Amino acid sequence: MSLRIYNTLTGKLEELVPLNPPHLLIYTCGVTVYDDSHVGHGRSLIVFDVLRRFLEHLGYRVRFVRNFTDVDDKIINRSKQECTDFMTIANRYIASYYIDMENIRVKPADVEPRVTEHIQEIIEVIKGLIEKGYAYESEGDVYFSVSSFPEYGKLSKRNVEELEAGARVEPSEKKKNPLDFALWKSAKAGEPAWDSPWGPGRPGWHTECVAMIFKHLGQTIDIHAGGLDLVFPHHENEIAQAEALTGKPFARYWVHNGLVTVGGQKMSKSLGNYITLKEVYSKYHPDILRLLVLFTHYRSPLDFSWEKMEETKRAYERLINALEDLELLKKLPSYEEKGTHPLFESVKQMEEGFFKALSDDFNTPQALATIYGLIGELGKIKNKAFSDGRISRQELEAYEFAVNSIIRSLRGVFGLLEDYKPECDVKRVVQKELEAGTIFDSRLVDLLVEVRDMTRKEKLFSVADHIRDRLKELGIILEDTPAGTKWKKQ
RNA sequence: GGCAACGUGGCCGAGCGGCUAGGCGAGGGACUGCAAAUCCCUUUUACGGCGGUUCGAAUCCGCCCGUUGCCUCCA
Structure with missing residues (x-):
């Protein structure tokens, strides 16, 4: 079985064919550590955590890299507010992030690089771009020259003229073109700075991912993932730099998750309508957030509300009840019945349907539907057994078979039921x-x-x-x- | 303004040319000392509007209406 997945770059569903099977290289843009993570971050992290688990299940040897942006304007601003240095802020929220990840059951990546540990690699990328004529130095800053890269806009389906027309970018006399973006920012007083050929400064946003991917994965990776809001300019700018430098495709598949909204509006720090992961898992079992996320297709918007958390909780309880009832059924007197129970066949169909759904553009809601179909059948067996006051050995075996299958599917791929133990x-x-x-x-x-x-x-x-x-x-x-x-x- | 999505039954949410998705809620029934839990039945022109293609469209095409995202930092 393989995965057919939507590629933002081509705008089509494509079969995933890794560059060097069975190896599969995935990079996902992590968080900027200036505050606690919210549900929007959580969704992205959960979606790609499950995608990774599924790809591992398919037999790929996945190398998964997720970075930390630990130096940027927001971190610096925060450190100024608190009269401390940026590293204190970054370290605090990295620690906070790890607590969140443990609580929402997102597995650590194979490599979790930090920008500040890759300054030299970033400088090398920038030097290379200047040498090849794609970037220029200007008063201590370095900019990427968008007009030098004809394919600019291919990911986000924009053309340079339109962007120039609607440019909201602050005009800067340092830039040759308003669309040019900073690769290196010269240090202002009191800001963190590293030595570079262009004087003291710090990296711009987009170069970090390129440098870290080159170092930890290579010049061409299989999947580059992130939130839909990163398509432009972040990922567009990454492609421009990486491909200008190497002349090779940067990522074969670009995968983006839909955003979390609140009352129809994007959840974001600036709107103030965000809910932190800590608030969610202080009130609900981590599986319920995961289930909520997986009940929606990863590319659709997901409108968060506490009502929906309650609904999901009820759906989750129905699942847990069906699993736990196995222990109750075992206590009933049993009797022999002829033949094989039809439930065995249903379980087989459920498993096939489950993985088939995931293979088709990672359709987690459809996969869950197959599980819930089976849960309904388990309910029927339970109902009959309770009203008869006994259960046949065949039914009990089939029930146990189904329960084990559900647990295997949900635990292995969805990362649910991690701490589930019957009766305990x-x-x-x-x-x-x-x-x-x-x-x-x-x-x-x-x-x-x-x-x-x-x-x-x-x-x-x-x-x-x-x-x-x-x-x-x-x-x-x-x-x-x-x-x-x-x-x-x- | 430009670009890109999306509009499905009471709500949420899959499907994307012909075959009951699923979840939550509501009503009725079975079961129970009463509850809870569970199952069964019902919610039997669901697919924004108007045209078009087709034997057949929620599903393809066009126009319109509405919502959202991106165009500045953002998962």
Whole structure:
């Protein structure tokens, strides 16, 4: 199986053919570390994390690089506000980023380079561009000359004349052309600076990715990924520099994820409508954000709301219930039945559908639909077993087979259910909170459930209901099933 | 203004020439001591508007309307 994916460069769906199979080189533009990451960053990180896992699943030997922009105007401004140096700010938010990534279950990249550790490589790229006549020095700055690169605009489908007409770029007498962009910025007083052939200064934004890709991946990579808002000018400018310098294609496939909106408007720092990842995972299990992201096709806009988080949470609970119910079904008396259960075939179809959907432009919503189709079938088996008060061995085996298949698919590729263990999940969470001193011991809940079951057998329902009500006030939900009482948090 | 997307049933959201996507919500039923959970049934001209191509269009083409993104830093 291979992947057909939309390439921004060609505007078409294309079959992914790596340059040197089975090796696959992926670069994704990481974050600028001047503040906490928000849901918009989270979506991009989750999407490409899952894409990477899927490609690994397909058998590619993926080398995945994601950078940190750790020096730029916003970081410098922030450091001025706080009367500290830019590195303090960068290090603080890199640490914050790692906490976020752990909490939303995004795997670390194979290489996570920082701009400030690649100044020399960046200078080499700029020197090369000047030598070849694509860039020029001007009063300590260095600019890329857009008019020297005829293919400029090919990624974002713009032409230079239109850009010039609508240019909102501040006119600068240092530039020959308003569209020219800075490769090197001369240092102003009090700003971080590195020595260079053009005097002290720091790199412009777009060169860093080129230099880091050359160093860690090579001159031509397979996939270059990022948010849709990076297409222009960032990725356009990367292509111009890299291809001007090497004369080779820079990236074979350009993959961009759609943006996160709030009330239809782009989530962004400047609009102030952002929600940090920390706020999200302080309220919800990390899987729920992942599920929300994966329920939308990666190229569509995703409108974030807390209502949608609640909806997704309910959908997630339905999934978890279906998995957990295996343990309840095991407690029922079983009997022998002839033949193979048809569910085995459904599981096979689900798995095929799941991977087929992902192969078709990474259609995660379609892949989830196959999973939920199977969950419906599991519900039917459970319903029948509970009303019969028993289950056939064949059904139980088929159910377990299905559960294992769902877990394998969701855990391996989607990065969901990482901490899921049947029967232990809720208790583990409660135990964690116990250690934090915010809740009681799960063994005490077990005890109360046991006592309540005794009162129910004696038909002392008012006592049983009182226990259930009081536990509910404490955030513990009891559910009576034919196979016994189960409890969960919240 | 230029460029690029998008407009699907109560809401969200796949599909992109013929075959019930899926999720959430709502109503009814089964089950239950009562709940919860679960399943079943219903939500039976869903595809912005108007034309066109076709045996057949949500799906292709044209125009119009509306929303958004990019054109400045941005995942």
